[in-house]
Amino acid sequence: MSANSKGRIMVVDDEASVLITYRLILEQQGYSVGAFSKSSEAIRALEEEDKYDLVLCDYSLEEQHTGFEVIAAARKRDDCVPAALLTGYATRETADEAASRKIVIMFKPIEIEEFLATTASMLKGEEECDQESGQKNTGTQTGT
Amino acid sequence: MQRRTPAAMRLLEAERSEAIFPILLEEIVALGHPRAMVLDVDFDTGEIAPSAALKWPRPQIGKFSTQIWSPDNPIAGVLNSAHPAAFPKTSLHNRPLYVHPIFYSNNAVCWEAERVRSANCLAVQNARREKRVRLEEQTCATCEMRAYASIIVVELGKNNTEAALAELSQIIELANRCLSRIFKVEHYYNRMRDMEITIAQMGTVMQSMADPVILTDTQNRVMMQNCAAERFFKVPDEMSEGLIRAVELNNMLFSAALSSMLVMGNDAHRDLTLVDAIEGEEMLFEAVSGPTYGPDGNQIGTVTVMRDVTDLRRADQELWLNYDKLREAEEMVRQDRDRLNLIIENVGDPIVVCNSAAKIVLTDPLAQELFGSSSPEVPRDALLVRNQSDFTNYISSFTFSFAERETAPLRIYNPAVKQTIEYDARSGKIFDERGQVSYTVTVLRDLTALRKVEQLKVERRMLEIEKFAATGRLAATIAHEVNNPMEAIKNAIYLLAGSVPESATPVYNILKSETERVARIVRQMLGLYRNTEQVKPVSVNTIVEDTLLILSRQLQRANIELLTRLRPLPDAIIAADQIRQVLSNLIINAKDAMPNGGRLHIRTRHIHGKDELRGIVQVLIADTGTGISPEMTRAIFEPFVTTKGEKGTGLGLWIVKGIIQNHAGKLSVRSRIGKGTVFKIDLPVVKS
Numbered sequence: 001m002s003a004n005s006k007g008r009i010m011v012v013d014d015e016a017s018v019l020i021t022y023r024l025i026l027e028q029q030g031y032s033v034g035a036f037s038k039s040s041e042a043i044r045a046l047e048e049e050d051k052y053d054l055v056l057c058d059y060s061l062e063e064q065h066t067g068f069e070v071i072a073a074a075r076k077r078d079d080c081v082p083a084a085l086l087t088g089y090a091t092r093e094t095a096d097e098a099a100s101r102k103i104v105i106m107f108k109p110i111e112i113e114e115f116l117a118t119t120a121s122m123l124k125g126e127e128e129c130d131q132e133s134g135q136k137n138t139g140t141q142t143g144t
Numbered sequence: 145m146q147r148r149t150p151a152a153m154r155l156l157e158a159e160r161s162e163a164i165f166p167i168l169l170e171e172i173v174a175l176g177h178p179r180a181m182v183l184d185v186d187f188d189t190g191e192i193a194p195s196a197a198l199k200w201p202r203p204q205i206g207k208f209s210t211q212i213w214s215p216d217n218p219i220a221g222v223l224n225s226a227h228p229a230a231f232p233k234t235s236l237h238n239r240p241l242y243v244h245p246i247f248y249s250n251n252a253v254c255w256e257a258e259r260v261r262s263a264n265c266l267a268v269q270n271a272r273r274e275k276r277v278r279l280e281e282q283t284c285a286t287c288e289m290r291a292y293a294s295i296i297v298v299e300l301g302k303n304n305t306e307a308a309l310a311e312l313s314q315i316i317e318l319a320n321r322c323l324s325r326i327f328k329v330e331h332y333y334n335r336m337r338d339m340e341i342t343i344a345q346m347g348t349v350m351q352s353m354a355d356p357v358i359l360t361d362t363q364n365r366v367m368m369q370n371c372a373a374e375r376f377f378k379v380p381d382e383m384s385e386g387l388i389r390a391v392e393l394n395n396m397l398f399s400a401a402l403s404s405m406l407v408m409g410n411d412a413h414r415d416l417t418l419v420d421a422i423e424g425e426e427m428l429f430e431a432v433s434g435p436t437y438g439p440d441g442n443q444i445g446t447v448t449v450m451r452d453v454t455d456l457r458r459a460d461q462e463l464w465l466n467y468d469k470l471r472e473a474e475e476m477v478r479q480d481r482d483r484l485n486l487i488i489e490n491v492g493d494p495i496v497v498c499n500s501a502a503k504i505v506l507t508d509p510l511a512q513e514l515f516g517s518s519s520p521e522v523p524r525d526a527l528l529v530r531n532q533s534d535f536t537n538y539i540s541s542f543t544f545s546f547a548e549r550e551t552a553p554l555r556i557y558n559p560a561v562k563q564t565i566e567y568d569a570r571s572g573k574i575f576d577e578r579g580q581v582s583y584t585v586t587v588l589r590d591l592t593a594l595r596k597v598e599q600l601k602v603e604r605r606m607l608e609i610e611k612f613a614a615t616g617r618l619a620a621t622i623a624h625e626v627n628n629p630m631e632a633i634k635n636a637i638y639l640l641a642g643s644v645p646e647s648a649t650p651v652y653n654i655l656k657s658e659t660e661r662v663a664r665i666v667r668q669m670l671g672l673y674r675n676t677e678q679v680k681p682v683s684v685n686t687i688v689e690d691t692l693l694i695l696s697r698q699l700q701r702a703n704i705e706l707l708t709r710l711r712p713l714p715d716a717i718i719a720a721d722q723i724r725q726v727l728s729n730l731i732i733n734a735k736d737a738m739p740n741g742g743r744l745h746i747r748t749r750h751i752h753g754k755d756e757l758r759g760i761v762q763v764l765i766a767d768t769g770t771g772i773s774p775e776m777t778r779a780i781f782e783p784f785v786t787t788k789g790e791k792g793t794g795l796g797l798w799i800v801k802g803i804i805q806n807h808a809g810k811l812s813v814r815s816r817i818g819k820g821t822v823f824k825i826d827l828p829v830v831k832s
Binding site for chain 1: 627628629630632634635636
């Protein structure tokens, strides 16, 4: 169960119970997880700590903050880093913006198998991106 | 005396009238008179002209010709006086003359007068001189004999004594008596000859008649008949059983008819059917009989004229037949008219008929409410008069337009609802045989009710859209609020897997499956409102194929035979993911409807629009499953309605409908219990 060998994942969600269960599930799979309930804390962590291999972020965060801000901070450090927005509902504008930034949208409620499969494939894509050109190619669509 | 006897004898011996005057003239001269002549009177012309003369020089004879009414002529005078006279010397002759008129006269009445027992005989009247002899009346009133009148003129000799004149008069009178007798006989002979001619003529007339004419005696025995009658009643020379029987039958029928007609009296008519002995056809006759009388006034027989009315009857029958047909046709026309009137009365819309001058000539009761009665006695409401003028303005422009029919809006005040209403005026023209407008017919349709219905439809649709949107918003809010806690619960359950004691495993499984069910509901509710996907032109066939690729394993396992027929389609501008969701929902439903397997038909086709620009892409998804009851069919598109019990969320078809409506498409369903269900999707496409 080497955490470092499978990858380091940042999870951001303003609902504590959701955040904890995500963390536990991911840790069960052997990932190293950094869990944050506020965007400000997550952004600070991204600036100060080691880099994350994947950012999974709730869309609507505390006080009108959005997941885009967190992801933008992560991309500032590593423009190849794969990112996904977790949300129950997305407007057309949100979806368009995510697509243009190559951000995956995962709709809650998420089948856990699907959630884990997407996570794994995103991490795999990151390696390819790094190896090829530094530009990250995320999957455009989650499965139904 | 010796001389006189021979003279009388000679006259008596004369057997013809023309022999009398020569004997008379000879006997006069024999009496010692130098010369004598006879002048004949023609009552037709009024001429008096010499007809015989003895010893009279020819040039002098002509002088004696004269006229009955010559006033100064002595001869005419003697004739008019009807008495003999002697003249010593006249302008006619320079010697003394004896002039003696003679008229047809007998002492006994002639046979005709005797037969009819009449005393009115001219000969007797002339002989008796009962009345003055009138020249203009010299025709017998009884036998119509035209009497003769002559004048004997004698030049007197030296012996012109009284006795000599008497002797002369005597011999002339004697001659006249002989002449009258012979004249009478000759007259009756002539009459007989004339009658024979008349009888012959009558016979010819009778024979030449095409209709049978029969003269019968009082015992109904045939006395005379013409050729036409012989055809039916005379036994033919060429003997044959049939002919004889036919003739016998005809005679019997005729006798019977005759007897019955005699009973009926004068001028009896009777129909009689006879058999044509030669042709063997039956012929219908109308027999007219009349009695014939003898000279004594007694009936001696009956004349029957028969008219062949076979053709007449046939024509008559045909006439009746035609008359009946005509009446039938008339009846039909009447019924048609009544039916038309019934229709017009029940159209429920005002109808106005105008003539070519745009004047209202006919209105139904509804139109009368708008325009008033067309009869001039009824006083008119000012508003109705205005209606009328508005209508007339409209209809005259239509009447003089080139359009044969027209639909135009027309605002008319309706007194029943006390407001102006917009009518749909539909007008048509009726043309006469020359192609001129003779009438226009206008039906006014009150569109208020129709508009109301339309309005209601729109409102209902709006309401439905609103409802859908509201429901959607509500669902989204709830789902969002439920979503996060549920996400945590679901994750927690997942994390507990493996660490649940065996005794708690059934409870854990319930927890897990029910949570998954709630998650599914929330996911589907939100799915409809995730407008994450851009619309772009794509072939529906591709989406069908993609969907089937994913679901084919499932269908196979369910023992379902898949039959597709995908026709070439134009690209439709759609959200591919949403349509994929629609298709997979419908296919999964179809699969669930066939628990024991079956056939699933999926067909697509392009339906061309009218204008080549628009069209429809149609998708049919048909299963051979259990089917949906009609009551259910109406409800299945409502949220939370499911036929699958616990298994279904009741949202699938609601979402499908929402997606199709978002695409401006149509979704319909047809189903029969035990037979299967067909879903039809119509998506509009526009040609680029």
